[in-house]
Amino acid sequence: MGEHSIESPKERSCFGSLVEMVIIIVAALALAWGITTFIACPYTIPSGSMEDTLQINDKVISEEISYHFNDPKVGDIVTFNPPSDPERTYIKRVIAVGGQTVTLKDGYVYVDGVQLNEPYTGGKPSLPLDGSTITFPYTVPEGYIWVMGDNRTNSSDSRAFGAVPLSAVNGHAVWRYWPVARFGALE
Numbered sequence: 001m002g003e004h005s006i007e008s009p010k011e012r013s014c015f016g017s018l019v020e021m022v023i024i025i026v027a028a029l030a031l032a033w034g035i036t037t038f039i040a041c042p043y044t045i046p047s048g049s050m051e052d053t054l055q056i057n058d059k060v061i062s063e064e065i066s067y068h069f070n071d072p073k074v075g076d077i078v079t080f081n082p083p084s085d086p087e088r089t090y091i092k093r094v095i096a097v098g099g100q101t102v103t104l105k106d107g108y109v110y111v112d113g114v115q116l117n118e119p120y121t122g123g124k125p126s127l128p129l130d131g132s133t134i135t136f137p138y139t140v141p142e143g144y145i146w147v148m149g150d151n152r153t154n155s156s157d158s159r160a161f162g163a164v165p166l167s168a169v170n171g172h173a174v175w176r177y178w179p180v181a182r183f184g185a186l187e
Contacts, residue, residue, distance in 0.1 A: 039063065039064060039065060040061050040062065040063045040064060040171075041061070041062050041064060041079070041170075041171060042059060042060070042061055042062075042177075043059070043060050043061075043062055043079060043089065043091065043173070044057060044058070044059050045057060045058045045059075045060065045091065047154075048151055048154055049090075049091075049092070049149035049150075049151050049154055049155035049156065049157070050077075050091060050092070050093075050149050050150045050151060050155075051122075051150065051151040051154075052120070052122050052150065052151075053077070053093075053120050053150045053186070053187075054077075054091070054150075054176070054186075055182075057178075058176055058178060058179070058182070059176065059177050059178035060091070060173050060174075060175060060176050060177070060186065061173070061174060061175040061177060062078075062079040062091075062170070062171030062172060062173045062174070063171060063172050063174050064170060064171045064172075066172055067166075067169055067171070067172060071097065071145075071166060072094045072097070072145055072166070072169060072172065073094065073097070074094050074095065074096060074097060074111070075093065075094060076093070076094045076172055077091060077092070077093050077094075077172070077173040077174075077186050078091070078092065078093075078094055078145070078147065078169050078171065078172055078173065079091050079169070079170050079171040079172075079173055080092075080147070080164050080168045080169045080170060081168045081170065082156075082161050082164065082168070083161050083162065083164065083165070083168065084160070084161040086168070089170065090147075090156075090157075091173055092147035092148060092149050092155070092157050092158075093120070093147060093148060093149070093150060094145050094146070094147055095109060095111065095116070095146045095147060095148050095158070096111045096140050096145070096146040097140060097144075097145050097146075098140050098141060098142035098143055098144050098145070099139070099140065099142055100112055100139070100140050100146070101113075101137045101138065101139045101140070102136065102137065102138045102139075102140065102146050102158075103136050103137040103138075104126050104127060104128055104136050104159075105136075107125030107126060107127060108125075108126060109126045109148070118150075120150045120187075121150055121151075121152050122150075122151075124151065124152040124153045125152060125153065126148070126152045127152070127153075128159060129156075129159040129160050132159055132160050134158070134159055134160070134162055138163075140163045141163055143165060143166050143167075144163035144164060144165050144166065145163060145164050145166065145169070146158045146163050146164075147164055173186055174186055
């Protein structure tokens with residue numbers, strides 16, 4: 001009679017555990033990829049353009065679902081790829097939407113003739129940017145948004161590159177998760 005090789009329970013157990021661990025790791029990586037591709041994406045703030053709302057090195061979550069069903073609203077903080085640099089992701093506040101007219105006058109922003117109350121700017125003046133070809137009043141085309149950084153004296157925003165197409169918006173920044181001392185929803 002031929003000899004049969006029999007696996008010991010210990011060998012079968014080690015091999016099964018290894019396969020199980022590989023499956024778990026692959027599933028976790030696929031889940032993480034799916035979440036950051038279709039649901040939410042983490043970002044680290046690289047500049048002071050959104051100070052004092054967001055500080056350099058703050059870490060935020062931008063959810064990517066709501067704008068599949070609704071357009072961004074005035075006041076939302078959005079992540080997008082600017083027309084002037086589509087390989088980068090910027091984060092700014094929506095100031096106006098398609099059909100609204102933006103005017104910068106005496107250091108203040110007016111939308112459709114009404115001066116905005118913008119406590120998030122810390123009183124910094126909202127002036128046209130030197131060297132920009134954007135002129136005011138500026139009517140935002142339908143299908144676009146007008147965005148500005150909260151740090152109005154240090155922000156490359158729609159004053160520099162114009163309105164942003166809705167197709168370039170990739171998320172709604174909703175939550176700061178780092179540093180822990182400022183953990184919470186973004187306003």
